[in-house]
Amino acid sequence: LIDRTSVVNRLRGVLDPEIGISIVDLNMVRDVYIEGSHVKVTIALTVAHCPLAKTLQTDVEKALKKSDEIKTVTVETTAMSKTELNELRTSLQNRATQPRPEQGNGPGPGINRLGKRELRNIIAVASGKGGVGKSFVTSMLAVQLRRLGYEVGILDADLTGPSIAKVFGLKDRPSKSPTGRITPVLTKTGIKVMSINLVLDDPEMPVIWRGPIVNSVIRQLYWDVDWGSLHYLLVDLPPGTSDAPLTVLQSLPLDGVIVVSSPQELASLIVTKAVNMAKKMNAELLGLVENMSYLTCPHCGETINVFGEPQGEKLAKQLGVPFLGSVPVDPIIARLSDHGQIEDYSTPVFQTVADELRLRASQHVQQLMQGLPIAWSTQQSES
Ligand SMILES: Nc1ncnc2c1ncn2[C@@H]1O[C@H](COP(=O)(O)OP(=O)(O)OP(=O)(O)O)[C@@H](O)[C@H]1O
Numbered sequence: 506l507i508d509r510t511s512v513v514n515r516l517r518g519v520l521d522p523e524i525g526i527s528i529v530d531l532n533m534v535r536d537v538y539i540e541g542s543h544v545k546v547t548i549a550l551t552v553a554h555c556p557l558a559k560t561l562q563t564d565v566e567k568a569l570k571k572s573d574e575i576k577t578v579t580v581e582t583t584a585m586s587k588t589e590l591n592e593l594r595t596s597l598q599n600r601a602t603q604p605r606p607e608q609g610n611g612p613g614p615g616i617n618r619l620g621k622r623e624l625r626n627i628i629a630v631a632s633g634k635g636g637v638g639k640s641f642v643t644s645m646l647a648v649q650l651r652r653l654g655y656e657v658g659i660l661d662a663d664l665t666g667p668s669i670a671k672v673f674g675l676k677d678r679p680s681k682s683p684t685g686r687i688t689p690v691l692t693k694t695g696i697k698v699m700s701i702n703l704v705l706d707d708p709e710m711p712v713i714w715r716g717p718i719v720n721s722v723i724r725q726l727y728w729d730v731d732w733g734s735l736h737y738l739l740v741d742l743p744p745g746t747s748d749a750p751l752t753v754l755q756s757l758p759l760d761g762v763i764v765v766s767s768p769q770e771l772a773s774l775i776v777t778k779a780v781n782m783a784k785k786m787n788a789e790l791l792g793l794v795e796n797m798s799y800l801t802c803p804h805c806g807e808t809i810n811v812f813g814e815p816q817g818e819k820l821a822k823q824l825g826v827p828f829l830g831s832v833p834v835d836p837i838i839a840r841l842s843d844h845g846q847i848e849d850y851s852t853p854v855f856q857t858v859a860d861e862l863r864l865r866a867s868q869h870v871q872q873l874m875q876g877l878p879i880a881w882s883t884q885q886s887e888s
């Protein structure tokens with residue numbers, strides 16, 4: 506039998522997409538109406554026209570439909586009042602002052618990390634070796650998070666093989682903002698991109714970056730750029746486990762790292778190295794994505810393991826890392842990338858990966874206290 510308590514219990518697992526805390530704890534669940542196998546719930550949003558409302562509605566629907574008894578779900582939304590918002594703020598403030606569990610070993614001695622400004626989650630995408638589709642995974646995660654309504658940016662930190670501008674078809678040069686910072690270039694769907702080849706005179710010319718210069722260029726691409734408020738800044742790291750990705754990992758205030766592998770990497774040693782590199786940093790290892798895992802036969806739909814048996818899931822388990830998903834080989838990807846149309850691509854696995862990511866990504870309630878959530882501040886500036 507469905508009752509109010511069981512409905513509310515199911516909703517405990519649904520997090521507010523902006524704040525990252527259960528909507529039940531945030532007191533956002535209002536009316537619960539049950540009629541036979543139909544459930545109608547009203548959710549009070551923190552902002553009336555929150556761009557993430559659709560995501561929240563879908564999450565609520567999914568959570569309720571997991572129950573065998575609930576057949577249909579209607580989700581209505583309303584907005585919190587000023588008083589309710591103030592109460593919410595106070596309760597978030599109380600949470601933020603509670604001690605947080607210690608994580609990682611901290612950055613090494615002498616390493617000064619840059620600040621975070623209004624960037625909620627900074628997540629790097631790493632791989633043990635080149636060509637496994639790291640830039641593709643970075644791009645698709647950005648595209649998918651953007652589709653969910655988040656404010657997203659990509660920092661292309663792969664100075665020797667930058668490819669983010671190309672797959673999004675970006676050619677405009679970034680402009681200087683009134684603050685003297687560089688304004689990132691916007692993609693068709695509104696992702697903010699910054700890459701070294703957007704500022705070089707000849708983007709085709711190969712450049713050799715020496716150690717100390719890498720560090721200063723990365724700092725500029727990150728710090729001298731006016732990213733504004735972002736829910737996610739994804740960082741496409743240089744491939745491998747040499748000095749270049751380490752420099753990036755050490756100089757940016759990363760919250761999480763995702764490792765991309767492919768079954769081609771016969772020696773799982775390469776992936777292990779990348780995972781260990783990420784573990785050493787003061788960032789959460791969010792998980793492993795296996796790219797080019799398999800091919801689906803266009804004629805009969807059969808799964809073909811082109812590069813041998815997919816091993817991502819097994820490897821992730823061995824390494825004690827969450828497995829985020831397997832991405833199939835799809836010839837359309839290369840064509841869309843060449844034409845700068847990666848935003849037109851869609852494959853179900855990235856919906857899962859992005860969902861996992863936003864649940865696992867560390868949420869910075871503390872930071873939230875310094876400013877309002879992004880959607881709130883947007884509304885304030887509009888009114
Ligand atoms: N799942 C896939 N199916 C088909 N083609 C793919 C897939 N993933 C990536 N590709 C293609 O493979 C090539 C390499 O991908 P990508 O540039 O993302 O790799 P990378 O790991 O970033 O490489 P690098 O180390 O050079 O930066 C690209 O041409 C890309 O379009």
Ligand SMILES: [Mg+2]
Pocket residue numbers: 639640641663666668
């Ligand atoms: Mg790349």
Ligand SMILES: [Zn+2]
Pocket residue numbers: 802803804805806807
């Ligand atoms: Zn076939």
